[in-house]
Amino acid sequence: MKASLFCTTRYDGPASHTVWPAPGDTYSKEWAELAMQRTLDQFKLGDELGFDWVTVAEHHFAPFSMTPNPMVMAAALVGVVKKAKIAVLGPDIPILDPVRVAEEMAMIDALTGGRMIAGLMRGSANEYVTYNINPTESRERFDEAFQLIRMCWTETQPFGWQGRFYEYRTISIWPRPVQKPMPPIYMSTASPEAGEFAARHRLGAGFAFTTVQQAAKAAQYYRAQCSAYGWQPDPEQIIYRLAMHVAPTDEEAFEDMQAAAGGLPSIGLSFRNKAVEQAAAEGGYYGRDIEGQRARLQSRGAVIDRIEKGQILVGSPDTVLKQIKRIRDELGCGVLDLAVASQLGDKVPRAIELFGRKVLPRMHEL
Amino acid sequence: MNMIGADFSESSVEADGFRIRYREAGSGEPLVCLHGGGGLRLSGTHELLAQRHRVIAFEVPGFGRSPENDRSKTMDELARTMNAAIAALELTHYSLLGISFGGKLSLAMAMAKPEPVASIVLLGPAAIRLEGGAPPPTRVSPEEALKLLYAHPERVGPQEPMTPETAAKNRKISERLVGPPRDAPFEERMKSLQMPVLALFGTLDRVIPPEVAHLYKETLPSCHIIMVYDAAHAIDADRPEAAASVIDDFLTRGDKFLVRNTSSAIHR
Numbered sequence: 248m249k250a251s252l253f254c255t256t257r258y259d260g261p262a263s264h265t266v267w268p269a270p271g272d273t274y275s276k277e278w279a280e281l282a283m284q285r286t287l288d289q290f291k292l293g294d295e296l297g298f299d300w301v302t303v304a305e306h307h308f309a310p311f312s313m314t315p316n317p318m319v320m321a322a323a324l325v326g327v328v329k330k331a332k333i334a335v336l337g338p339d340i341p342i343l344d345p346v347r348v349a350e351e352m353a354m355i356d357a358l359t360g361g362r363m364i365a366g367l368m369r370g371s372a373n374e375y376v377t378y379n380i381n382p383t384e385s386r387e388r389f390d391e392a393f394q395l396i397r398m399c400w401t402e403t404q405p406f407g408w409q410g411r412f413y414e415y416r417t418i419s420i421w422p423r424p425v426q427k428p429m430p431p432i433y434m435s436t437a438s439p440e441a442g443e444f445a446a447r448h449r450l451g452a453g454f455a456f457t458t459v460q461q462a463a464k465a466a467q468y469y470r471a472q473c474s475a476y477g478w479q480p481d482p483e484q485i486i487y488r489l490a491m492h493v494a495p496t497d498e499e500a501f502e503d504m505q506a507a508a509g510g511l512p513s514i515g516l517s518f519r520n521k522a523v524e525q526a527a528a529e530g531g532y533y534g535r536d537i538e539g540q541r542a543r544l545q546s547r548g549a550v551i552d553r554i555e556k557g558q559i560l561v562g563s564p565d566t567v568l569k570q571i572k573r574i575r576d577e578l579g580c581g582v583l584d585l586a587v588a589s590q591l592g593d594k595v596p597r598a599i600e601l602f603g604r605k606v607l608p609r610m611h612e613l
Numbered sequence: 614m615n616m617i618g619a620d621f622s623e624s625s626v627e628a629d630g631f632r633i634r635y636r637e638a639g640s641g642e643p644l645v646c647l648h649g650g651g652g653l654r655l656s657g658t659h660e661l662l663a664q665r666h667r668v669i670a671f672e673v674p675g676f677g678r679s680p681e682n683d684r685s686k687t688m689d690e691l692a693r694t695m696n697a698a699i700a701a702l703e704l705t706h707y708s709l710l711g712i713s714f715g716g717k718l719s720l721a722m723a724m725a726k727p728e729p730v731a732s733i734v735l736l737g738p739a740a741i742r743l744e745g746g747a748p749p750p751t752r753v754s755p756e757e758a759l760k761l762l763y764a765h766p767e768r769v770g771p772q773e774p775m776t777p778e779t780a781a782k783n784r785k786i787s788e789r790l791v792g793p794p795r796d797a798p799f800e801e802r803m804k805s806l807q808m809p810v811l812a813l814f815g816t817l818d819r820v821i822p823p824e825v826a827h828l829y830k831e832t833l834p835s836c837h838i839i840m841v842y843d844a845a846h847a848i849d850a851d852r853p854e855a856a857a858s859v860i861d862d863f864l865t866r867g868d869k870f871l872v873r874n875t876s877s878a879i880h881r
Contacts (some may be wrong), residue, residue: 394816398840404827409813409855410842416871499712599877 268308296603337366363485372527446472458559482581492605515544618655639663647715650787657853815844
């Protein structure tokens with residue numbers, strides 16, 4: 248198995264984690280600088296310890312993740328992360344200019360000598376408010392943006408695009424991706440619609456903000472769809488994201504997590520703004536599995552329940568390895584995307600180091 | 614509900630010993646349309662273009678209601694016949710629009726008589742094809758043909774039904790004259806065409822897939838490629854607004870169509 252280190256660049260100073268958009272009146276540049284520096288330090292450490300990937304994500308108007316443009320953070324990692332792949336998981340393509348996304352990802356691939364992983368995301372409903380895009384058109388926009396990005400990467404002659412949501416007269420991007428025919432592409436496949444899409448286009452599958460049981464069900468559906476399209480994904484084409492904290496003993500890790508649990512961002516951003524969430528839901532944003540999709544974004548529980556549900560890895564290295572094996576057996580994922588809980592402060596680098604030294608080598612053998 | 618193209622008048626012209634039927638609507642710069650291997654079929658794209666152009670859609674001898682045509686031995690002979698039909702209508706300056714088979718025919722017409730041709734519009738053209746691609750819709754069952762032609766059959770609109778005899782006749786002449794997928798002498802002659810060309814490819818087209826588009830760009834001296842998202846082989850029927858808007862812009866402004874000239878202001 249492979250491990251990716253995911254730092255959200257969380258703002259750890261006083262800020263609202265319950266409303267969206269979060270107001271900036273408590274913002275201080277010192278806390279922000281600290282968050283940026285910690286992110287760079289943690290990614291550097293992770294790379295030195297042999298993490299296979301590092302992950303950056305896109306979220307807007309929220310202190311829990313100060314990377315509204317993951318491309319900028321990915322670019323900042325070019326000289327910092329020297330061996331690991333840089334997983335940009337990823338731009339919310341329906342709210343962005345797809346040509347710009349193709350260009351920026353190609354730049355990162357060129358800057359890293361072909362170490363970029365492309366996660367093309369739909370994003371949660373609130374992200375649509377960010378750039379004033381109608382969330383009920385998100386799936387159609389995703390389909391078109393995805394196809395356009397892929398064509399930007401592969402078409403060698405200038406071409407125009409007459410889409411439904413996007414129109415360009417001539418496109419010919421420079422630089423182009425190093426990886427041929429194109430970088431590995433993943434998408435979030437929690438919903439049945441997304442599972443079908445990923446299977447149809449032979450894309451990798453990512454599961455986040457869910458439980459291992461729900462993800463296993465969605466992965467089973469995705470694999471069945473892949474079979475229907477005549478292929479099967481490699482283990483590495485299934486990513487599962489969860490939080491991680493490792494300490495020398497189970498007791499210590501558990502106590503750390505209990506103390507920090509109050510601040511865990513375990514509720515989806517959309518749910519921090521009732522009007523946004525309800526308007527999107529009424530407009531059909533969640534698709535045909537509306538109950539399941541809404542439930543997974545609201546789930547929150549005690550640390551012990553979250554371990555049981557496979558939402559966090561907590562414990563000593565031995566315990567965490569057992570938790571990993573269980574997740575792998577249930578889900579068949581080849582990559583774990585591990586979010587470090589930055590509110591643990593000084594304990595985070597130690598957790599990364601313990602994971603890197605005591606868990607990662609054994610995880611690689613799984 | 615009216616047939617697609619109900620506003621198009623029906624006429625015919627004598628040329629090169631053939632009586633050639635055509636449909637016509639609109640006024641402005643003439644746009645001469647050459648249909649695909651399935652015969653004359655008007656679409657929403659023709660209707661939209663007729664709002665600003667004089668659209669003349671010929672039925673090529675040997676297709677549709679015309680008698681079987683054994684006389685035209687090559688695509689070049691057929692091109693000379695169609696140029697004669699244009700001359701008989703006394704058109705001195707016009708653009709050509711060719712769909713699939715008609716795409717190759719319109720290129721051949723421009724090769725034979727380039728001076729009056731202002732520009733050429735190609736939709737899923739059959740002049741350069743990939744080996745091993747999907748068969749032309751004329752070669753498969755009617756059900757398969759529908760899948761190859763339309764990503765959105767619900768948008769086609771009411772059409773005149775086609776008898777099996779007409780389908781067989783269309784297939785016979787298009788297969789006889791279309792030439793091999795890679796027609797080296799023809800491609801060599803394409804390099805001499807100096808007028809601006811707009812070539813549209815459907816992202817879902819399996820007959821003339823978007824992967825072939827770059828060959829047109831590399832062969833024609835002045836060619837703009839446009840990918841029409843979510844369109845199969847019958848681009849003009851699948852995405853009429855998308856196709857007509859870019860074709861109209863190109864016909865009106867030529868190469869300058871690259872630069873957007875409509876406002877992006879939201880509020881005044």
